[in-house]
Structure formats: C-alpha cells, structure tokens
Amino acid sequence: xxxxxxxxxxxxxADQIKTDPKERDYYGRxxxxxxxxxxxxxxxxxxTEEIQKLVLWARHNKIPLVPSGGRTGLSGGAxxxxxxxxxxxxxMNQILNFNKLDQTLLCQAGTITxxxxxxxxxxxxxxxxxxAARGSSHIGGNVATNAGGIKVVKYGMTRNWIVGLTxxxxxxxxxxxxxxxxxxxxxxxxxxxxxxxxGIYGFITEVEVKLTQIPPRTQTxxxxxxxxxxxxxxxxxxxxxxxxHAFEFFSDIALKKVLExxxxxxxxxxxxxxxxxxxxxxxxxxxxxxxxxxxxxCLEQGWIQDGFLAQSSEQTKxxxxxxxxxxxxxxxxxxxxxxxxxxxxxxxxxxNSVNEVxxxxxxxxxxxxxxxxxxxxxxxxxxxxxxxxxxxxxxQCQNVDRLLFEVVAKFEGAIxxxxxxxxxxxxxxQHSKSVAEIEALKALKTWYDPDYILNPGKVFxx
Amino acid sequence: xxxxxxxxxxxxxADQIKTDPKERDYYGRxxxxxxxxxxxxxxxxxxTEEIQKLVLWARHNKIPLVPSGGRTGLSGGAxxxxxxxxxxxxxMNQILNFNKLDQTLLCQAGTITxxxxxxxxxxxxxxxxxxAARGSSHIGGNVATNAGGIKVVKYGMTRNWIVGLTxxxxxxxxxxxxxxxxxxxxxxxxxxxxxxxxGIYGFITEVEVKLTQIPPRTQTxxxxxxxxxxxxxxxxxxxxxxxxHAFEFFSDIALKKVLExxxxxxxxxxxxxxxxxxxxxxxxxxxxxxxxxxxxxCLEQGWIQDGFLAQSSEQTKxxxxxxxxxxxxxxxxxxxxxxxxxxxxxxxxxxNSVNEVxxxxxxxxxxxxxxxxxxxxxxxxxxxxxxxxxxxxxxQCQNVDRLLFEVVAKFEGAIxxxxxxxxxxxxxxQHSKSVAEIEALKALKTWYDPDYILNPGKVFxx
Numbered sequence: 018x019x020x021x022x023x024x025x026x027x028x029x030x031a032d033q034i035k036t037d038p039k040e041r042d043y044y045g046r047x048x049x050x051x052x053x054x055x056x057x058x059x060x061x062x063x064x065t066e067e068i069q070k071l072v073l074w075a076r077h078n079k080i081p082l083v084p085s086g087g088r089t090g091l092s093g094g095a096x097x098x099x100x101x102x103x104x105x106x107x108x109m110n111q112i113l114n115f116n117k118l119d120q121t122l123l124c125q126a127g128t129i130t131x132x133x134x135x136x137x138x139x140x141x142x143x144x145x146x147x148x149a150a151r152g153s154s155h156i157g158g159n160v161a162t163n164a165g166g167i168k169v170v171k172y173g174m175t176r177n178w179i180v181g182l183t184x185x186x187x188x189x190x191x192x193x194x195x196x197x198x199x200x201x202x203x204x205x206x207x208x209x210x211x212x213x214x215x216g217i218y219g220f221i222t223e224v225e226v227k228l229t230q231i232p233p234r235t236q237t238x239x240x241x242x243x244x245x246x247x248x249x250x251x252x253x254x255x256x257x258x259x260x261x262h263a264f265e266f267f268s269d270i271a272l273k274k275v276l277e278x279x280x281x282x283x284x285x286x287x288x289x290x291x292x293x294x295x296x297x298x299x300x301x302x303x304x305x306x307x308x309x310x311x312x313x314x315c316l317e318q319g320w321i322q323d324g325f326l327a328q329s330s331e332q333t334k335x336x337x338x339x340x341x342x343x344x345x346x347x348x349x350x351x352x353x354x355x356x357x358x359x360x361x362x363x364x365x366x367x368x369n370s371v372n373e374v375x376x377x378x379x380x381x382x383x384x385x386x387x388x389x390x391x392x393x394x395x396x397x398x399x400x401x402x403x404x405x406x407x408x409x410x411x412x413q414c415q416n417v418d419r420l421l422f423e424v425v426a427k428f429e430g431a432i433x434x435x436x437x438x439x440x441x442x443x444x445x446x447q448h449s450k451s452v453a454e455i456e457a458l459k460a461l462k463t464w465y466d467p468d469y470i471l472n473p474g475k476v477f478x479x
Numbered sequence: 480x481x482x483x484x485x486x487x488x489x490x491x492x493a494d495q496i497k498t499d500p501k502e503r504d505y506y507g508r509x510x511x512x513x514x515x516x517x518x519x520x521x522x523x524x525x526x527t528e529e530i531q532k533l534v535l536w537a538r539h540n541k542i543p544l545v546p547s548g549g550r551t552g553l554s555g556g557a558x559x560x561x562x563x564x565x566x567x568x569x570x571m572n573q574i575l576n577f578n579k580l581d582q583t584l585l586c587q588a589g590t591i592t593x594x595x596x597x598x599x600x601x602x603x604x605x606x607x608x609x610x611a612a613r614g615s616s617h618i619g620g621n622v623a624t625n626a627g628g629i630k631v632v633k634y635g636m637t638r639n640w641i642v643g644l645t646x647x648x649x650x651x652x653x654x655x656x657x658x659x660x661x662x663x664x665x666x667x668x669x670x671x672x673x674x675x676x677x678g679i680y681g682f683i684t685e686v687e688v689k690l691t692q693i694p695p696r697t698q699t700x701x702x703x704x705x706x707x708x709x710x711x712x713x714x715x716x717x718x719x720x721x722x723x724h725a726f727e728f729f730s731d732i733a734l735k736k737v738l739e740x741x742x743x744x745x746x747x748x749x750x751x752x753x754x755x756x757x758x759x760x761x762x763x764x765x766x767x768x769x770x771x772x773x774x775x776x777c778l779e780q781g782w783i784q785d786g787f788l789a790q791s792s793e794q795t796k797x798x799x800x801x802x803x804x805x806x807x808x809x810x811x812x813x814x815x816x817x818x819x820x821x822x823x824x825x826x827x828x829x830x831n832s833v834n835e836v837x838x839x840x841x842x843x844x845x846x847x848x849x850x851x852x853x854x855x856x857x858x859x860x861x862x863x864x865x866x867x868x869x870x871x872x873x874x875q876c877q878n879v880d881r882l883l884f885e886v887v888a889k890f891e892g893a894i895x896x897x898x899x900x901x902x903x904x905x906x907x908x909q910h911s912k913s914v915a916e917i918e919a920l921k922a923l924k925t926w927y928d929p930d931y932i933l934n935p936g937k938v939f940x941x
Contacts, residue, residue: 191915
C-alpha cells in the first residue's frame with residue numbers, strides 16, 4: 018500500500034488521495050446495497066490533464082480504475098468490488114461557461130445536476146433532465162447512463178441535450194468532441210460512443226449541454242382507472258391533443274402503501290386498481306379548455322373513473338407525492354426492485370404476461386407496479402412476504418430476474434430502462450442485445466481501453 | 480464479367496442485376512458531377528436477407544460494394560469510382576407498419592422521404608425531416624448522413640427521430656437495433672454507430688421513425704438587415720420569445736441573382752446587404768401579438784431595417800422562393816460550393832474571417848453566402864469570374880478548400896454540416912476530427928467490415 022501511495026504521489030498531492038477504510042467504503046459504492054465493497058483508495062483529480070496523467074499511470078501499473086460521480090446509480094456501475102482505485106470527479110464541479118446566444122452551458126463533469134438546473138434558471142433558461150436524485154447526481158454520470166427521469170415524454174433523454182464532451186479514453190487520449198455544434202456531418206459522431214457507456218470507454222471530464230426556454234405554466238391531473246388497457250387510451254388522448262410533460266401510473270397497492278406510510282387519506286372513493294398522475298402544458302385559456310375537453314372525453318368513454326385537476330401548488334405537490342413517495346413507503350418491506358421498458362403499445366400485454374408468470378410461480382407474493390408509462394418504462398417491486406427471511410427472499414429473487422427478463426426478451430424490451438447495466442444486469446445483457454451488438458461494443462472496448470483498466474467487469478466481461 | 484454475373488446469379492434473379500453502361504453511369508453517381516464513374520454492375524435486392532447473402536458473397540469474392548439510396552448526396556458518398564458493385568435499395572421501398580399509439584412508422588430503407596412524410600400526414604401525424612431533395616432521397620440515406628434540412632431549429636436532425644434500425648454489417652450479421660424503445664439503458668446504443676456512417680459499417684435495410692403532432696399554423700417573415708451581427712441579435716430575439724421553426728439568411732448578392740434569373744422585382748427599397756426569411760409558430764392571437772412585438776423590437780433596436788409578414792400562402796411561397804431559388808440561380812456561374820458549420824455565436828466572426836482570407840487571395844471574386852444560420856450552418860458559393868476557364872477555376876477552388884477549412888478548424892467548426900464526408904471532404908477530415916477520433920472510427924470499421932468491402936475509400940482511408 019505504501020508503494021502504491023508513493024507512486025500515486027508522483028502525480029497527485031497528498032490531499033487528493035484518501036485511503037481510510039471508511040472513506041473507501043463510502044466512495045466505493047453507489048445506491049445498491051448488496052455488493053461487497055473493496056476499493057484500494059480514492060483519488061480526487063482537479064482537471065482533465067490530471068485524469069489523463071492518472072490513466073497513463075494506471076496503464077503503466079495495470080491498476081483498474083472506477084470513474085465515480087454522484088454514485089446515485091442502482092446497478093452497481095460505480096461500485097469498486099475488485100480493489101479498484103476510485104476516481105471521484107467531485108472536485109471537478111465548476112460551471113465554466115454560459116453562452117446566451119447558443120443557449121449552452123459548459124461545465125466540469127462533477128457538476129451536480131441541480132446546480133446546472135439552477136444556473137440555467139438564473140439565466141432565464143431551462144435544463145429539462147430531472148429526477149429524484151438531482152441533488153446529488155453528477156452531470157457526467159447522467160451522460161454516462163443517458164439518464165431519463167420524469168420529463169422524458171416531452172424532452173427526451175440526456176442524449177438529446179449534449180452538444181459537446183471532453184473525454185479521456187482508456188488509451189490516455191484527451192478528445193474534445195463536437196464542441197457545441199448543432200450540425201456536424203463529418204462522419205459518425207463520437208458523442209454517442211460515450212453517452213450511455215457507463216465509464217468503460219473513457220472518463221467524461223467536461224460536458225456542454227444545450228438549454229431551452231423555461232416551459233409555460235403546467236397543470237397536474239390525478240385520475241383513477243379501472244382497467245390497465247384504459248391507461249393507454251387515456252395516454253393516447255392526452256398525447257394527441259395536449260402538450261404532455263409527464264404521464265406516470267401506479268397501482269392501488271402502491272397508493273395504499275403510501276397512504277399508510279404517510280398517514281394520508283385516500284384521494285378516491287371508491288378506489289380503483291390504477292391511478293395516473295399527469296402534467297400538461299397550459300399556457301393560456303385555449304389550452305385549458307382543450308385539457309378539460311380531453312378529461313371529459315376520457316370520463317365519457319369510461320377510460321377513467323374519476324379525476325381531479327390540481328387547484329393549487331399544494332394540491333400539485335400532494336398529487337405528485339402519491340407517485341414520488343412509493344419507493345420510500347415500500348422500503349420497509351425490503352422489496353425486490355427492477356426497472357424495465359417495452360414499446361408503449363406493448364405495456365398492457367407485457368404487464369399481464371409478467372403478472373401471469375409470477376403469480377404462477379409465486380402465488381402468495383405481492384407485486385407493485387408503477388412508473389413512467391408514457392415512455393414504456395415500468396418499475397416492478399415485489400414485497401418480501403411475511404415469514405420469508407431476507408436471505409431466502411434474495412435467492413428467490415434471482416429466479417425472478419430470470420423469469421422477468423425472459424418475458425422482457427419475448428416483448429423485445431430493455432432489461433434496463435434508465436438504471437444502466439453495471440454489475441446487476443450484466444449476466445442478462447443478451448436478453449436485450451444480440452451477440453453481434455455485444456461483440457461490436459467489446460471491439461470498441463478493446464480499442465479505447467487496451468489495458469482493460471477502465472471500470473473492468475462492468476456492462477460485460479471481455 | 481460473365482463469370483461475375485454467373486456468380487451473382489447464384490443469389491439473385493436476372494432482373495435484379497443491371498450491367499448496361501448507361502445504367503452503371505446512372506446508378507453509380509450522386510448529385511456531384513466531377514468524379515469519373517466506374518461501377519461494375521448494379522443489383523437490386525428485395526429484402527434484408529438478400530442483402531445479407533450479397534454481403535457474404537462479396538466477402539467471399541472480395542468484391543467492393545456501394546450502398547446506394549436516392550443518390551441526392553453532394554459529397555460523392557454514393558459514387559462508384561473503383562469498379563464497385565452498386566447495391567441499390569430502390570426496390571426496398573415498402574412502409575411496413577404504422578403504430579398509432581407509439582406514433583411510429585416502420586419502413587424499408589429505400590422508402591422515399593416524401594412518401595414517409597405523406598403517410599405520416601395521412602395518419603394525422605408529422606415527420607419533420609424536410610429538405611429540397613425530399614422527392615427522391617431515401618430514408619436510409621437520410622439516416623446514413625444524419626440529414627438536416629430546413630426545420631432543424633425546431634426539430635433537430637434525423638438522429639432525433641430514429642427509434643429502430645435493421646442493419647446488415649460488413650461481417651454479414653443482421654442486427655435489429657433498439658426496436659422502437661424510448662428508454663433503453665442496456666449499454667451504448669448501436670443506433671448511433673450507423674446514423675451518419677455513410678455506409679462504411681453496414682447496410683441500413685429497415686428504419687423505424689417516430690412521428691409527432693402536425694405543427695400548428697406558422698407565419699413567415701421577410702426581413703432586411705444592414706449588418707451581419709444584427710442577424711444574430713434578431714435570431715436571439717425570435718428564439719427566446721417565439722416558437723421558431725426556421726431561420727434562414729442570404730446576402731444581397733444572392734437575392735440579386737435570384738431576381739435576375741427569375742425576373743422578379745426587389746422586395747425592399749433600398750436594398751440591404753443581408754436578408755432573413757423566418758418561420759414561426761402562430762397557433763392563436765396571443766402568439767401573433769408576441770411575434771409582432773418581437774418584430775417591432777427588432778425595428779426599434781435597428782437590428783432590422785424593414786420587413787414584411789406574409790399575408791397569404793402566395794406571399795409565403797414568394798418569400799421562401801428568394802431563399803430556395805438561390806442554388807438554381809447561381810448554377811449558370813458554375814460556382815464553387817461548400818457546406819460548413821460553426822457554433823451559432825461564432826457565425827459573424829467566422830464569416831468575416833473567411834471573407835477577409837478570400838478577398839486577400841482572390842480580390843476579384845464574388846462570394847455568395849446563404850444558409851441555415853439558426854443552426855450555424857452556412858453555404859458558401861463563389862462565382863466563376865469572367866475569363867477564367869472551368870478547369871482553372873476548379874484548380875483554384877482546391878486552394879479555396881484548404882483556405883476555408885483552415886478557418887473552419889480555427890473556429891472549431893465542421894467541414895461538413897449536412898452533406899457528409901464521402902470523397903470530397905475525405906482529405907480534410909482532420910480539420911474537424913482529431914486523430915484519436917478518426918482512429919476510433921477506423922477501429923470500428925475494421926470490426927464491422929473486416930474484408931473492407933463496404934464503401935471502401937469513403938470518409939477515410941484505412
């Protein structure tokens with residue numbers, strides 16, 4: 018260890034290196050809880066050039082590196098489990114430039130997502146990538162996982178908002194990619210080699226995002242639904258006739274857990290099997306009238322049973338809390354969780370198939386569904402039944418993974434919708450990508466990281 | 480030749496093969512005119528599986544192939560200059576599926592862009608990729624060049640609208656990529672290996688696009704501007720306060736050539752050095768009021784000298800014709816043409832720098848500027864001076880390329896904004912991409928096309 022530190026000190030100051038066991042455990046993990054963390058040390062580079070030095074040093078000494086951002090991931094992509102050196106970007110958190118005419122922000126990759134949102138707002142503009150982890154996730158991590166979130170229906174994924182990246186590849190090359198251009202037809206654009214690459218090809222060190230206008234006033238609706246297929250009809254009606262910003266659903270079981278946990282009363286009497294919370298643009302009276310027309314249509318057609326339009330910001334918060342408090346309310350049941358997606362039109366059949374398979378194998382289990390249904394992105398939670406130990410439940414859930422991903426493959430869906438592959442989904446990658454695709458990604462890995470030092474063992478094994 | 484045909488006949492019918500010299504010349508070229516065309520034959524596969532057979536046959540026999548779409552390209556990307564076999568997709572032109580809920584269209588890659596636009600419209604939806612070549616370009620070619628066009632300010636490039644591709648790689652693998660998913664976090668998305676790849680990694684055989692709502696009513700404005708920098712202030716005012724769909728500019732020299740060629744009278748008295756034609760969303764009175772406010776502001780601030788709001792569809796067509804008839808009106812001068820881009824905010828300094836360099840070297844030459852200034856995309860045209868032969872002019876223009884691309888590189892721009900690299904810009908690729916980027920693209924080429932049979936010699940040499 019002493020030799021290792023001495024060697025590191027040739028490129029970094031003492032205060033840029035941490036080896037304390039507590040720190041190694043803290044910086045060596047993400048939001049997953051079931052991996053044994055073994056990080057050799059943590060380093061805190063302060064510039065792209067320092068990261069380049071680190072990569073060249075690591076190549077020379079054959080030291081595996083884990084690029085580390087806000088560590089809010091849920092697939093183990095930022096976990097150090099094999100004595101890797103964790104390279105934290107948290108000191109590279111400066112916003113470097115705002116360009117009013119281009120409507121772009123350039124920042125270091127360790128900038129916290131919410132900082133970027135706030136800076137955009139202060140300049141009279143808007144950065145639309147948004148999710149619960151906004152207060153701790155880094156923009157570099159958002160790029161490395163092509164993060165989604167709650168506004169994808171309107172604004173798309175992180176990919177759509179990236180106009181420039183600076184990366185340090187596993188070869189040690191610094192590459193400045195695309196540099197803020199809107200149109201660039203000079204061969205394939207390398208931005209997309211790195212977006213969604215989970216740190217296996219290079220370190221993302223600087224990110225330039227484009228911004229957009231601050232959205233007009235929106236309105237929030239809470240709806241109750243008696244049948245799964247009706248959710249999709251309701252989605253279609255709003256999608257075709259209004260400017261939809263978000264369209265989330267959750268089951269009555271999910272709502273009941275939230276109401277119990279938060280000691281709130283039920284919004285609907287009688288309850289229904291499913292609920293929708295949706296947000297829609299409403300800049301003027303005309304739009305408001307249209308929203309009410311679509312609402313009435315959904316009622317008349319029987320696609321929804323009942324519904325409310327939020328009348329205040331408090332009520333908006335309340336409606337969203339039914340959806341956003343689900344994870345916290347389920348936590349005491351130490352649930353099995355998964356994040357998957359299918360084409361929007363396949364959602365009802367897919368949900369029915371999964372329910373059918375799981376109820377056949379596990380008739381006593383409680384399955385809780387919720388998610389970003391407007392993107393085909395579903396979160397499945399299964400509550401640990403009374404009398405089953407955590408260990409037994411965990412073992413059985415590995416079987417659930419297999420059953421679930423077989424249905425995902427049958428429906429040509431994604432075994433990870435927005436959480437990435439990391440360690441947790443690596444064994445199942447072939448359920449969503451063909452051998453030919455995986456081999457092409459491996460060929461690029463061999464090119465960008467010839468010494469196999471960048472996040473080795475993540476996404477796929479070589 | 481007989482052997483070659485006999486061998487081809489093992490996988491295709493006689494009517495799928497053409498060897499007539501006229502046909503070889505016709506199918507062997509794109510809209511460029513200065514390459515000597517040498518195509519060995521043309522084949523017309525009718526399915527993905529037939530293309531796979533062709534690729535495996537070509538690998539075995541070491542026959543170079545040129546993937547061929549609507550051949551409306553301007554960089555020689557679809558030209559056969561080395562006895563390649565041209566593989567035309569024109570018989571693969573079927574729309575295979577429309578999904579109303581997903582708002583997606585699946586079609587074969589040889590579908591003509593305009594057919595796709597029309598089908599979308601018939602279903603009450605909109606495909607926003609649009610440009611002058613819409614009536615002959617193929618959607619597969621649009622993907623292979625990540626086509627732009629006139630609506631990029633509002634809708635972005637082709638990349639934003641692709642949710643699935645089927646490709647046959649140079650290895651002969653058929654890969655179905657992404658299959659219509661909105662969220663897919665299963666590692667880097669291979670869609671982006673093929674978007675903008677100009678046929679060097681694989682054949683694109685099927686394309687699934689997403690559609691959007693039909694845009695509301697738009698209004699068209701024609702403005703006159705005394706100073707280049709004022710164009711950008713005007714752009715910013717409209718961009719920030721209205722929903723901008725298009726923002727094009729052209730110089731007075733360009734307008735004069737159109738007026739002479741089309742025998743039209745000048746729209747402004749007095750003329751100004753520059754003009755803008757812009758299109759802006761105007762769904763209701765409120766938006767209209769806002770548009771007029773921004774217009775008044777631009778006048779008050781002196782950013783524009785004069786302007787008209789089109790009062791009829793005839794006037795809208797007239798305003799657009801000033802911009803769209805430029806290429807045709809310049810053609811008799813056999814002009815030097817180039818298509819480049821820089822960040823929007825760099826446009827004025829960039830234009831001044833190019834003007835300065837060219838007027839220093841060629842003080843007598845007439846430079847004509849126009850283009851999609853809202854995307855930083857400029858078209859430069861230089862008219863052949865009286866008394867200079869075509870041959871001499873062509874030679875001198877090679878020097879212009881060098882001078883121009885040096886300025887592009889200094890401004891961190893793209894030597895091709897929307898036309899691709901193909902053959903014409905291959906020698907200059909390093910002006911827009913670093914060696915490390917080009918080497919990574921070459922590594923992927925070696926993987927996808929180990930026998931170097933797919934569009935060899937395009938984009939870069941191995």
